[in-house]
Amino acid sequence: MLLTIMMAVLIIFSLIGMEIAWAIGFASMAYILLSGNVPLVQMAQGMTEGVDQFILVGIPLFILAGELMNMAGVTQRLIAVASAFVGHLHGGLANVGVWANFIMSGISGSSLADAAATGTVLVPEMTRRGFPPAFSSAVIASAATVGPIIPPSIIFVLLGAIVDVSIGRLFIGGLLPGFIMSVSMFAVTWYICRKRNYPREPKATFTQVRVALWDGAAALLAPIIIVGSIVGGIATPTEGAAVAVFYVLFLGVVVYRNIGWKQIVEAAGTTAIASSVIMLTVATSWIFAQLAVLAQLGVILTDAMKSISEEPWALLLLFNILMLILGMIMEIVPILLILAPIFFKLFVGFGYDPVHLGMIMVLNLMIGMITPPIGLNLFVLSAISKVGVIEMFKEAVPYFFILVAVLGLITYVPWITLVLPDLVIPAR
Amino acid sequence: MDSTPRGFWARLDRAVELFLHYASAALLLTIAALVLYVVLMRYFFAQSPIWGEDVPRILFIWMTYLGIAVATKRGQNLRVTFILEKMPARPRLVLELAMHVIVVVMIAVIAWHSWPVIQLNMGMRQLSTGWSQAVSYIPFTLAAVLMIIYTLQLMLKAVRDYQAGLYAPGQTGGGH
Numbered sequence: 239m240l241l242t243i244m245m246a247v248l249i250i251f252s253l254i255g256m257e258i259a260w261a262i263g264f265a266s267m268a269y270i271l272l273s274g275n276v277p278l279v280q281m282a283q284g285m286t287e288g289v290d291q292f293i294l295v296g297i298p299l300f301i302l303a304g305e306l307m308n309m310a311g312v313t314q315r316l317i318a319v320a321s322a323f324v325g326h327l328h329g330g331l332a333n334v335g336v337w338a339n340f341i342m343s344g345i346s347g348s349s350l351a352d353a354a355a356t357g358t359v360l361v362p363e364m365t366r367r368g369f370p371p372a373f374s375s376a377v378i379a380s381a382a383t384v385g386p387i388i389p390p391s392i393i394f395v396l397l398g399a400i401v402d403v404s405i406g407r408l409f410i411g412g413l414l415p416g417f418i419m420s421v422s423m424f425a426v427t428w429y430i431c432r433k434r435n436y437p438r439e440p441k442a443t444f445t446q447v448r449v450a451l452w453d454g455a456a457a458l459l460a461p462i463i464i465v466g467s468i469v470g471g472i473a474t475p476t477e478g479a480a481v482a483v484f485y486v487l488f489l490g491v492v493v494y495r496n497i498g499w500k501q502i503v504e505a506a507g508t509t510a511i512a513s514s515v516i517m518l519t520v521a522t523s524w525i526f527a528q529l530a531v532l533a534q535l536g537v538i539l540t541d542a543m544k545s546i547s548e549e550p551w552a553l554l555l556l557f558n559i560l561m562l563i564l565g566m567i568m569e570i571v572p573i574l575l576i577l578a579p580i581f582f583k584l585f586v587g588f589g590y591d592p593v594h595l596g597m598i599m600v601l602n603l604m605i606g607m608i609t610p611p612i613g614l615n616l617f618v619l620s621a622i623s624k625v626g627v628i629e630m631f632k633e634a635v636p637y638f639f640i641l642v643a644v645l646g647l648i649t650y651v652p653w654i655t656l657v658l659p660d661l662v663i664p665a666r
Numbered sequence: 667m668d669s670t671p672r673g674f675w676a677r678l679d680r681a682v683e684l685f686l687h688y689a690s691a692a693l694l695l696t697i698a699a700l701v702l703y704v705v706l707m708r709y710f711f712a713q714s715p716i717w718g719e720d721v722p723r724i725l726f727i728w729m730t731y732l733g734i735a736v737a738t739k740r741g742q743n744l745r746v747t748f749i750l751e752k753m754p755a756r757p758r759l760v761l762e763l764a765m766h767v768i769v770v771v772m773i774a775v776i777a778w779h780s781w782p783v784i785q786l787n788m789g790m791r792q793l794s795t796g797w798s799q800a801v802s803y804i805p806f807t808l809a810a811v812l813m814i815i816y817t818l819q820l821m822l823k824a825v826r827d828y829q830a831g832l833y834a835p836g837q838t839g840g841g842h
Binding site: 251252253254255256257258259260263264277278279281282285286289290291292294295298299337360473476477478479481483484502503506507509510511513514515517518519531569577611612627628 | 687688690691693694695697698701702704705709718722723726727729730731732733734737740742743744745746748749750761762765768769773775776777778780781782783799802803805806818
């Protein structure tokens with residue numbers, strides 16, 4: 239009963255407009271006050287202890303790397319590289335959006351940051367070429383879902399802080415699924431644009447391709463340096479994030495020479511506040527998760543699922559359906575903090591690899607980024623293009639279905655996720 | 667110079683906001699530099715400072731809570747407004763204010779209960795730095811005071827936006 243009240247308070251207050259972090263806090267406080275057996279001091283402690291982990295320090299550092307990358311003009315260079323290779327195919331700049339997001343994902347760790355960076359540059363340009371803004375926005379919003387799947391990924395860092403899973407293996411595990419996502423979205427884009435006869439770019443000459451590659455070479459090296467330092471055992475994920483910051487600073491200050499102190503401080507300020515907003519949600523979700531354990535949420539949920547079926551494949555299907563629905567109506571951080579420990583325990587018991595589970599969970603939540611009512615990528619693109627969220631979602635429907643198909647593939651073919659980590663960093 | 671109390675308080679308000687903004691930026695850059703220093707020391711000199719994880723972690727907690735205060739002031743905390751935006755002006759204002767009151771009371775209650783935690787940790791020292799363990803718990807309490815003030819400011823802004831007619835259904839203005 240108390241658990242039901244807690245969940246109801248959380249969902250109702252989130253939907254009616256309370257700040258999400260405080261809606262989670264309010265649900266937790268309601269539980270504490272009604273149960274009468276948990277001291278409020280625990281909540282006060284949780285506000286600090288929920289964010290008191292070295293691994294979380296990597297999150298603002300990866301966001302800072304992304305901010306600096308934008309300021310250094312890396313986004314435009316990566317878009318130019320993508321344009322040189324796929325701009326002339328059916329889909330034109332829409333293809334460029336898909337592949338620019340794929341490359342950007344290797345430097346930034348956030349879907350929202352990628353959506354904002356590529357959307358700001360590409361949506362106005364696509365509109366000038368004659369693409370409907372709703373379609374352009376839908377393509378970018380969908381393409382950016384690959385952000386946290388391809389390493390580095392702040393969501394994987396967070397997951398590594400919550401459950402016992404190697405962040406290095408998660409990072410490597412995301413490469414193939416991320417590539418399949420981008421190829422699938424590229425195919426959808428190609429098909430739609432061919433059918434609707436959307437404009438294409440002129441084919442780049444060999445010299446143009448060479449220039450674009452040369453110009454973007456230092457930026458293209460970034461993912462190798464960042465992920466290489468982590469996977470190669472030189473740096474922990476948090477340290478890898480610091481390496482990313484200084485590599486992007488090196489690009490902006492020394493190579494491209496378009497970043498100075500003013501921009502660095504501006505980026506650090508924006509990042510510190512953006513990261514704090516995430517961390518407030520982490521802190522209150524951490525408290526909620528502790529209370530959910532006390533209230534036996536895990537036992538209740540797993541019993542309910544097992545009452546439907548005890549077959550692992552059916553449980554995975556139920557898990558996917560639940561995650562997809564929650565991803566549509568809730569923010570990612572509380573879902574991860576509250577439910578990852580429960581479901582990881584259940585499925586690891588069935589012999590599933592935690593890296594595989596992490597991939598399934600994060601991909602589900604990424605699909606939630608392009609579905610109303612709480613599809614944050616749609617919100618970001620709506621702010622850029624001024625297209626309504628529902629109008630944009632209508633154009634994103636084919637991408638939604640192809641991503642669900644990829645999700646099915648990744649869920650039932652674990653090899654796709656595990657082949658690379660098993661080769662590079664075998665499980666302990 | 668504007669010496670009226672209104673001007674003074676507005677300036678103080680702005681100065682505190684800017685201080686918090688730049689302090690959180692400086693903390694983030696310091697964290698990045700310290701973490702990189704640890705990697706370089708380990709990679710090139712095979713030695714890591716004993717405080718390598720603890721100092722960045724503590725600075726991160728400070729950055730987080732100073733940043734949250736600024737985010738609250740600017741109404742940047744993540745929230746969903748699609749239901750609010752469809753509501754008529756008056757019920758919307760009432761709902762906005764009610765939610766702000768809940769948040770203020772909640773933060774005040776948590777902050778009140780954070781004081782014993784600080785006192786308990788005051789005398790305990792961290793092995794790596796020798797700092798009091800309370801250093802990690804102070805930022806939340808400090809930020810809580812600021813968040814209460816800033817949420818009250820948001821309530822005043824919501825009333826002003828309502829009076830200025832910014833609360834018509836479909837408007838995204840007002841509140842945050």
